[in-house]
Amino acid sequence: MLPQWKAQFGCFDLVVRTDRQPRSIVMVHDIAIGGDDVIVMAGPCAVESERQLLETAEAVAAAGARILRGGAYKPRSSPYAFQGLGVAGLKLLRKASQATGLRIVTEVLSEAEVDLVAEYADLIQVGARSMENYTLLESLGKCRRPILLKRGMVATLEEFLRSAQVIARAGNPHVILCERGIRTFETATRNTLDISAVAVLKLVSHLPVIVDPSHAAGIPCLITPLARAAVAAGADGLLVEVHPAPEQALSDGDQALAIPEFRSMMDDLQPYLEIQRVRRRGPQLLALGAD
Ligand code: PEP
């Protein structure tokens, strides 16, 4: 590790990678994050109805996603906006999981709901707005589910890794880091995807790193190019918002991919995913595959 990074990140001993340490694989049930395959997590921003969720779940599963996303508790910027279905949303996520075999990632907003969310989720999301909620992070340290920790929209990588360290130190080392775009002076996009964060985190931390191109871009036409860049930079997974009727979505409809757009994104990504698979498995398998 570069000396300046050692000085900056070295104190986060549970999440920083020493020179010979292997990378960590975080298991989401039977799915390895940080292994040979780039794992796609997809679904609506918010769970809205049984029909909306099941239609999306079936479509994303058929297109190759392994994990279904969907918020039951939504951290909205406006108090008048849809706040999520709560426990009814968690139950719909379970139903969609049973129908499709997809695993579930969903956000927890408060310490009071950690046990409830952990009952339904295979992977618990900490949103960008909660990245520095240390009471929440500490309670997730005691929880027996893996954690998807999103980078705060104005958080440095040092602050991001500090939050991961808080969860690990409280007893839960199963943390996946998620770059979701940061606030910059640019206004053409909702946030700026910090692609160098992926490369830096893969060098300084042993934790898996995934990218959410949806909240970074804020517009559907940028999601595929940003997803390609994320995979090429070494991301271990993607988190993408998909809705059967984006114009009717109760949250983040402006950035949701419609189902056919998601299928096109997956088709487009195939060669990039394949290159990563070969790089990760090593050249012997490339030779074997050539027979
Ligand atoms: C989300 O995933 O829908 C979400 C609210 O993301 P973020 O916390 O990155 O804004």
Ligand code: MN
């Ligand atoms: Mn969203």
